[in-house]
Every structure is written in C-alpha cells, then in structure tokens.
Amino acid sequence: MNKQRLLLAATLALSSLSTRAAEDWVRYTAQPAGSQVRVDGTSTIHDWSVESRLIGGYVEFDPAFNLDHPAPGKVNARVAVLIPVRQLKSDKTAMDTVMYESMKEKDHRKIDYRLIEMTLKEPPKSPDAPLLFDTKGELVVAGVSNVIQMPVTVTRVEKDKLKFTGSTAVKMTSFGIQPPTKLGLFSTGDEVKLSFEWVTAKKEAAAK
Amino acid sequence: MNKNETAELNRRDFISSFATLMTMLGGVELITRASAQAADLETLVPFQVKCGVICLGNWGREIIATLTRLKTAQLAAVCDIYPASLKRGTNAAPNAKGVDDYRRILDDKEVQAVVIATPTHQHREIVLAALQAGKHVYCEAPLANTIEDAKTIALAAKAARRQVFQAGLQMRSDPQRRFLLDFIRAGASGKAVKAHAQWHKKQSWRMTSPNPDRERDLNWRLRKDTSLGLPGEIGIHQIDAMSWFLNARPVSVTGFGSLIQWKDGRDVPDTVQTIFEYPGGPQLTCECTLANSFDADYEILYGTDAAIMMRGPKAWMFKEVDSPLLGWEVYARKDQFYRETGIALIANATKLANLTEKATDEAASTSSPLYNALEAFLTNVNSVSTAVEDFTANFGADDKAALEKYVSNIKLQPAAGYQEGFEATHLAIKTNEAVLNGGKVALPREGFELT
Numbered sequence: 240m241n242k243q244r245l246l247l248a249a250t251l252a253l254s255s256l257s258t259r260a261a262e263d264w265v266r267y268t269a270q271p272a273g274s275q276v277r278v279d280g281t282s283t284i285h286d287w288s289v290e291s292r293l294i295g296g297y298v299e300f301d302p303a304f305n306l307d308h309p310a311p312g313k314v315n316a317r318v319a320v321l322i323p324v325r326q327l328k329s330d331k332t333a334m335d336t337v338m339y340e341s342m343k344e345k346d347h348r349k350i351d352y353r354l355i356e357m358t359l360k361e362p363p364k365s366p367d368a369p370l371l372f373d374t375k376g377e378l379v380v381a382g383v384s385n386v387i388q389m390p391v392t393v394t395r396v397e398k399d400k401l402k403f404t405g406s407t408a409v410k411m412t413s414f415g416i417q418p419p420t421k422l423g424l425f426s427t428g429d430e431v432k433l434s435f436e437w438v439t440a441k442k443e444a445a446a447k
Numbered sequence: 448m449n450k451n452e453t454a455e456l457n458r459r460d461f462i463s464s465f466a467t468l469m470t471m472l473g474g475v476e477l478i479t480r481a482s483a484q485a486a487d488l489e490t491l492v493p494f495q496v497k498c499g500v501i502c503l504g505n506w507g508r509e510i511i512a513t514l515t516r517l518k519t520a521q522l523a524a525v526c527d528i529y530p531a532s533l534k535r536g537t538n539a540a541p542n543a544k545g546v547d548d549y550r551r552i553l554d555d556k557e558v559q560a561v562v563i564a565t566p567t568h569q570h571r572e573i574v575l576a577a578l579q580a581g582k583h584v585y586c587e588a589p590l591a592n593t594i595e596d597a598k599t600i601a602l603a604a605k606a607a608r609r610q611v612f613q614a615g616l617q618m619r620s621d622p623q624r625r626f627l628l629d630f631i632r633a634g635a636s637g638k639a640v641k642a643h644a645q646w647h648k649k650q651s652w653r654m655t656s657p658n659p660d661r662e663r664d665l666n667w668r669l670r671k672d673t674s675l676g677l678p679g680e681i682g683i684h685q686i687d688a689m690s691w692f693l694n695a696r697p698v699s700v701t702g703f704g705s706l707i708q709w710k711d712g713r714d715v716p717d718t719v720q721t722i723f724e725y726p727g728g729p730q731l732t733c734e735c736t737l738a739n740s741f742d743a744d745y746e747i748l749y750g751t752d753a754a755i756m757m758r759g760p761k762a763w764m765f766k767e768v769d770s771p772l773l774g775w776e777v778y779a780r781k782d783q784f785y786r787e788t789g790i791a792l793i794a795n796a797t798k799l800a801n802l803t804e805k806a807t808d809e810a811a812s813t814s815s816p817l818y819n820a821l822e823a824f825l826t827n828v829n830s831v832s833t834a835v836e837d838f839t840a841n842f843g844a845d846d847k848a849a850l851e852k853y854v855s856n857i858k859l860q861p862a863a864g865y866q867e868g869f870e871a872t873h874l875a876i877k878t879n880e881a882v883l884n885g886g887k888v889a890l891p892r893e894g895f896e897l898t
Contacts, residue, residue: 271842271849292856293834295841323837328858332826336493 264299264317267401267439276322276435281428289327289338294437296320296352298401306395309370311359318354318376320437341416343381351379355386369394374405380414399441406434494829495521496583499543499552501573502565503527503536504665505654506587510562511539513817519825524552529661549573553580560611560828562821563587566667567679571596578607583828585821587615588687588863589679589872594894597872601897604865608851609835611859613824614868617816618688620823620861623760626794631692636750637770639693642731644685646677646744650737651709669713671883676704676715677735678878685746686723686878687863687871689731692748696870697723697731699889702881708738719882756789763789823860830857870895 277290300306301315324344328335339345354376363370370393378387391405410429411418420426498520500510507527514520524544527533537545544555552558553576560583563573570591577584584604591597604612618624652669656662667673668680678686690696700723704716718736725731745758752770756763765787766776780791814822834857838850863871873894881888 269841271838271846271853292853293837293841321841323833323841325833326837328830330858332493332860336491339493340491 263302265302265304266442267298267300268442269295269297269320270400270438270440273396273402273438274436276327276433276437278327278431278433280431282425283427284425287329287334287427289329289335291322291326291328293326294320294322294435296437297442298403298439306370306401307366309359309362311361314357314359314372316354316357318352318357318374320352322350324348324350337419341381341411341419347380347382351377353377353379357391360390367395378409380409381416383414385409385413396438397440401439401441403437403439404435406432408432492518494833495519496825496828496832497521497523497557497559498825499524499526499555499558499561499582500536500540501526501549501552501561501563502569503532504564507532507564508536508539509817510564510821511536513815513821514562515540516818517822517825519822519829523558524555526552529664550576553577553582559583559832560585560824562824566664566673567592567675568596568667568673571600574600575603578603578610578612581610583611583824583831585613585615585824586868588868589675589683589875590614590868591872592673592675592679592876594873594876597869597876598897601865601869604868605897609831609854611824611827611831612865612868613820613827614863614865614871615820616684616687616863616867616871617820618684619691619863619867620820621760621816622794622814622819623762624688624757625861627755627757627762627792628692630792631748631750631755632694635753635773636748636755636764637752637767638750639725639727639729640749640751641729642689642693642746642748644682644689644731644733644744644746645742646681646685646735647740647742648737648744649708649740651711652737653709653711653713666713669711669715671714671879674715675875675879676882677717677719677737678702678721678882679875681735682719682721682733682878683871683875685744686721686731686733686874687867689733689746689748690723690725690874693725693729693731695725695727695729696892696895697725697874697890699724699887700874700878700881701887702878702883703885704882716882721878721882755792762792764792765789820862823862827859827862830859866897869897 274294275290275292276294277288279286279288281287296319299317304314304316324339324342324347327338329338354374356375358373360371360373372391372393373388374391375386375388377384387407387409389405389407391403394402394404396402408430411431412429418427418429496519498514500507500514500522503511503525511522511525514522522540522543524546525533525536525540526546526549527536528547530547533545533547537543546552552561561577562585563570563577564587565573567587567589568591570586574584574586574590586600589597590600604610652666654665656665668676674680675683700721702719702721704719706713706716707718709717717738720734721732723731723733743758745756747754747756752767754765756765763782763784764776776790782789782791831854834854835850838853842849844850874890877888877890877894
C-alpha cells in the first residue's frame with residue numbers, strides 16, 4: 240500500500256515537473272500578415288507559380304535556447320506548419336482547379352510540416368544578424384509524407400517577432416502527385432521549388 | 448514547300464498548341480476548337496456555391512438557366528411572389544426550394560449567395576437585407592432608380608468586406624471585352640476620337656397579364672416612376688463599357704427621347720439619343736430604339752489609327768491607311784463590311800493560328816455575357832468564403848482588420864463591384880434625366896464618388 244502511494248506521489252511529481260517544463264517552452268505563433276509561401280514549377284511551355292499568404296502553425300523553443308546568444312549545434316525546438324491547399328493560387332482559376340485535383344485537395348486539405356531536428360550552423364556575426372539553421376522535417380502533401388532537409392534563416396523583425404525564410408526543391412512524384420500533362424501538348428516538370436517567408440510572434444508558453 | 452514555309456507552319460502549329468494550353472490554364476475563352484480541347488477540365492467540379500435566385504421573371508429564368516449550366520452553381524432556392532412565376536421557376540430548377548418570400552432564402556444558412564433580379568426599384572430593400580444576412584450578392588444593373596438608393600446599396604456593399612458584391616454589368620466579366628480593353632489601352636487604335644453605341648430592336652417591352660394589378664407589377668419598365676427606361680435597361684451596359692474603354696468618366700450628357708411606336712399608355716420613351724462628352728474631347732453617341740431593328744446592336748470606338756467595332760462576342764479592327772503595321776494582322780482573318788475590311792479581333796488574337804481560318808459566322812465565344820458574369824461571381828464567392836474560413840481556422844476571427852486585409856488581397860475574377868455598379872447607375876440615372884428633360888446635364892466628378 241505504502242509502495243503504491245509512493246509510486247503515485249512520484250508519478251504526480253514527475254508529471255508536474257513535465258508539465259512545468261512544457262509550459263516553460265517559448266512559443267511563437269503564426270501571424271496573420273507578412274507570410275508568403277510560393278511554389279515555382281516548370282513545364283515544356285513556360286514556367287508557372289502559385290502562392291499563398293496564409294501559413295498557420297507555431298514554433299516552440301526549449302527555454303534553454305537563448306535567441307539573443309544562441310550557441311551553435313542542435314536546438315531543442317518544435318515546429319508545426321500548416322498551409323491550406325486551396326489558398327495556393329495562380330493567376331488562372333483553371334490551373335488552380337487542376338492543381339487542387341492533383342493534390343487531392345478534397346481529401347487532404349492542408350500541407351503539413353513537422354520539424355524533426357534543427358541545428359544552428361554558426362553563431363550570429365552580430366546581435367541583429369540572421370540565424371542560419373539546417374533543418375530536417377516531415378512534409379506531408381496530398382497525404383504522403385517525406386522527410387526533407389532545408390536550410391532556414393531566422394530573422395528578428397521586431398522585438399517579439401521572428402521571420403523564418405527558406406526554400407527547397409521537391410519532386411511531385413515523391414508525394415504521389417502525377418505532374419499534370421495535357422493531351423501530349425505539354426507536360427509539367429516533376430521538380431518544384433518551395434519557398435516561404437513565415438512571420439511568427441512570441442506568445443507565453445502553451446500548456447501541452 | 449520551301450524552308451520558310453515549313454518554319455511558318457511549325458510556328459503556327461506551335462502557336463495553336465500554346466493557345467489551347469492557355470485556354471486550359473484559364474486564359475480567355477477562344478473559339479470552339481480551343482474550347483473542345485479543354486474538355487477534360489470540364490469534368491472537374493472544383494467547388495459548388497449554393498445559390499438563391501430572387502424574382503423569376505424572364506430575366507430571372509434566364510439566370511436560372513445559366514446557373515443550371517454552371518457546374519460551380521448549386522441552385523438551392525428560387526423565389527417569386529407571383530405563383531405562376533414561381534411555378535415556372537421551380538420547373539426550371541426542380542432541385543431548388545421554391546419560396547414566395549425572399550426572407551426565407553436569407554434565413555436559410557445553407558444558401559451562400561443570392562442573385563437579385565427584381566424590378567430595379569425593389570433592389571434596395573433586398574440587397575440590404577441580403578448583405579445583413581451575410582449573403583454574397585449579385586444585383587442586376589442598374590442598382591437602383593434613385594441616386595440615394597444606389598449610394599445606400601453601394602455603401603452597404605463596401606462595408607461588407609467579407610462578402611462579394613457584384614453588379615450585373617456583364618461586359619466587365621466578358622473575356623473578349625477584357626482582351627479588347629488591353630488591346631485598346633496598349634494604343635492599338637491610336638488616340639481616342641469618338642465612340643458610338645447603338646441598340647435597335649423592334650419590340651414593345653409590354654408583357655401580357657391576367658389582371659390590372661399584375662399588369663402594373665409586370666410592366667414596371669414602362670413607367671418612369673419605377674424605370675430608367677432605355678438608358679437604364681439597355682444603355683447602361685454600353686455606356687459603362689465605352690467609358691471603361693475610354694478610361695474616363697463623362698463630364699456631361701445631352702439626351703433626347705421620343706415616344707413614337709408604342710403609344711400604349713407608357714410614359715417612358717421608346718427611342719432615345721444621347722451624347723456624352725469626355726475630358727479631352729472624345730464624345731460618345733448612344734442611341735436605343737424599340738421601334739426599328741436595323742443593324743441591331745454594337746459599339747464602335749474610333750481612334751486616330753483604327754476603328755474597333757464590337758458586336759456581341761465578336762470584334763473587328765478597321766485600320767487607317769497611315770496607321771503603323773502591327774505585324775500579326777497580315778495573317779489575321781478578314782471580314783468584308785460593304786467597302787471596308789475588318790480585321791477579326793479574337794482574344795489572344797496576336798498569338799493565334801486560327802486567325803488564318805476563313806471568315807465565319809460562328810461566335811468567337813460560346814459563353815454568354817451572363818454566363819461569364821455569373822461564373823466570375825461564383826468563383827469569387829468561393830475564393831472569398833474559403834479565404835475567410837481558412838483565415839479564421841488559423842487565426843480566429845478577433846483580428847477583423849487582419850482578416851479583411853487578407854480577404855482584400857485575394858485575387859478575384861474580373862467583375863463589376865459596388866463602385867462600378869454605383870458609377871454606371873449614377874450615369875444611367877443622369878442620362879435618363881437628360882432624355883426626359885431633353886437637355887444637357889452636367890456630370891461633376893464628385894457625383895461618381897461614394898461618400
């Protein structure tokens with residue numbers, strides 16, 4: 240009985256510690272203005288692009304990570320990003336229709352990204368200098384997940400705002416998306432370039 | 448066949464393929480060949496907007512017929528206070544709920560958008576209620592028959608930033624007209640000299656009715672207390688389009704009206720002539736009659752280098768002998784008009800091999816202006832609705848300014864909004880005033896502004 244009480248007390252204590260630790264994480268949440276994601280592609284006729292200004296999600300840093308004096312190396316962070324597919328638009332509604340269909344938008348309404356690891360490459364050269372990270376994360380498009388690596392730059396835009404900038408190339412077929420073609424008239428290139436600017440603002444630690 | 452000919456044919460083939468691709472990618476609609484190759488796109492239904500149509504007269508039923516052909520429309524409800532009209536409307540839209548009070552459509556949370564096709568003087572009450580109910584609104588032009596009502600409607604639409612408001616100025620969404628706009632703005636016709644628009648159709652406008660009360664309701668167009676007459680019912684579209692092409696607002700309008708053919712108790716003229724003066728000298732003459740059909744309807748813009756004639760979905764350019772060579776017109780299709788040769792202007796004409804086809808009476812576009820306008824409306828409703836939904840899901844609805852800024856940055860299909868609707872209505876009202884008084888009416892700049 241005593242052993243059971245001891246075990247329960249220990250569990251509660253650990254749980255409390257764990258919750259406190261989670262609450263101490265510093266959260267930056269996506270902001271409604273200033274962000275942009277763009278997808279650039281090619282075809283046998285001409286290049287194309289789609290873009291959106293809506294990027295949701297958050298970033299959480301371990302309280303041990305000091306943004307003012309960051310040390311190079313692995314950073315304990317959590318990142319979740321989501322982009323509603325239907326907010327990606329070109330200048331042509333017919334092209335958008337084809338794109339949404341190819342991306343199976345009705346079944347997979349968002350593009351999701353989850354960070355796996357994040358490494359600060361070098362100490363900033365000045366207090367205002369951007370921080371350069373190497374990142375590895377899981378990108379989910381059209382319900383298919385791939386691990387991607389991407390350099391990301393973090394810039395402080397205001398006292399409590401961070402802008403994340405990055406770009407990477409991915410293949411549509413890696414996500415089960417068949418590059419659109421049209422009656423032998425043209426075909427789109429498999430590889431597309433994803434680039435983004437994502438503005439987040441600091442928020443007090445969120446409970447898990 | 449020499450090498451140059453081979454190269455030219457290849458170039459033309461390539462251009463043809465390119466044109467088809469552009470159509471498929473949402474470019475302006477071309478002639479039937481390109482449309483046919485974009486057929487598989489037509490099997491995709493990217494979204495559907497649940498719509499209601501309010502008032503089911505001839506035009507309301509035309510709207511129903513058009514919405515039925517649009518795959519992005521789901522006709523959920525139709526409304527008319529007159530049982531026979533309601534029955535005809537529900538017959539045309541068997542899946543739609545038929546109601547005799549428009550407020551039942553506005554109360555239906557499932558209905559996202561309404562098309563208001565009531566007599567002009569009834570627009571105000573219904574538009575305001577629809578916007579208040581959170582519906583997207585397509586309101587036929589003119590918006591109203593008084594400036595006060597038009598301004599009230601436009602200001603309410605302006606304030607409803609999360610909703611689409613479209614005025615029924617169909618030419619603003621017409622791919623052919625938008626192509627011509629770019630063409631003209633690029634200086635292809637030279638400096639604007641003058642413009643002319645006409646609409647000739649021998650018809651009475653009077654509709655038969657079973658009793659005097661119904662007669663009064665049905666023939667509202669024939670009374671000047673409820674109708675802006677020919678300037679409001681017909682001229683508004685041509686005057687708006689020509690002002691758009693001239694890129695200017697007129698500074699005055701002089702009008703004349705006569706009742707010649709249909710002396711059946713009506714008090715609106717059946718024949719009107721109007722002259723609009725624009726800054727810098729160009730004048731637009733616009734004439735409409737219900738007493739003669741000769742030469743139907745068209746608009747011509749006269750420039751120092753060329754005249755451009757628009758007839759429905761078609762257009763031609765008549766060049767001056769001293770005008771610069773554009774190059775592509777050498778290959779272009781030509782049509783003969785008595786002693787004049789018209790160079791066919793088709794959307795993306797400078798890129799198309801189909802210009803080399805023989806002259807034909809087939810329409811350049813198979814879509815009616817109403818189809819194009821409603822298609823743009825539905826697309827814009829979807830864009831704005833999904834933008835609001837996705838924004839709110841990610842950032843909540845508390846930051847109204849940020850939400851409205853996000854919505855205002857959404858790329859929309861070309862269409863007449865509240866500003867264009869108000870300006871055109873203001874112009875139609877002043878034109879009718881000039882016609883009824885047989886004189887000149889000044890059009891000060893501030894009259895076009897929404898304050």
